[in-house]
Amino acid sequence: MNHDLSNLTQDALRRIAQTADLRALDDIRVAILGKSGTLTGILKSLGALDPDARRALGAAVNEAKTSLTQALDDKRAALQAAALDAKLAQERIDISLPARPDAQGSIHPISRTIEELTAIFGAMGFTVKEGPDIEDDWYNFSALNIPSHHPARAMMDTFYISSTSNVPPVLRTQTSPMQIRTMLAEPPPIRIIVPGRTYRADHDATHSPMFHQCEGLVIDRGITLGHLKGCLSDFLRVYFDNPSLPVRFRASYFPFTEPSMEVDIGWSRKTGEIGKGDDWLEILGSGMVHPRVLANCGIDPSIYQGFAFGMGIERITMLKHGINDLRLFYESDLRWLRHYGFSPLAPANFHEGL
């Protein structure tokens, strides 16, 4: 009997060692230790033996049971660990791969310019604000010192939204209303840029009914024309990547600034090269915020001064990248976007170079 037990144990241990999956292992367990398992059968037969023989065989059967149970447990743990390893290996994600190695899309040149404006003005301490495309007449015109019968209103080819009000809302013709919204919402010091969509009823190779502007506003004590000139010269030289870009400030007129200035950069009319030649190219409008505009927003012009500026985003993008037809920006032609678009993996910032 002892001999049979030792054979049975050896045989079972060998089968356990050779088993490669959990189900087969459980079959072995049932065959040995289950209700009608072989070892269980021997245990049951002990009752029929005389006490001495029962004691001797009983001890041996218990020992065999302990070692087989241990072997089954160890094997189960090993198979479970191997199964987990296999699963992990199968579900492994290679995080060393680039996020989008075959990026199909590209950043639209307009979005790229907005990123660049954000990076450049951000470095000068400006924050970015956005405002509504549909504006009240007051924000778009009156508060900006453009009264009802002012010629500037007629010049702007405004889209009016149909309404029962006798002063209908408009699609904003400029980003300047955000000057008003900002000054009403927060006390000085203010230093913001506002990139966004603007609308005018105008359509040809250089005008689109929807286009983009970027407004700028600085309000603080003791702000002078010197700050305006320094800020905009720095901006233009960084944006056009030319530290000696000629910049000229030319007296002009805007209802919401006094004095007002058009800003020109040097270029060659003949070759189109920026920063070369003897010609001037108008690039943006600017000026010292009109005292009446400050007063309209509850800011005391004898305490606070400021400057504002506004530029066309399409225009500065076309000049920088040699794009000659404005309409192409909005046609969603994939060949054009592939050519003029920017990699999503190269966001505009000073570390990457603009």
Ligand code: DAH
């Ligand atoms: N809002 C003007 C336009 O649409 C641009 C502009 C000019 C904005 C001078 C300004 C400014 O803030 O100071 O033509």
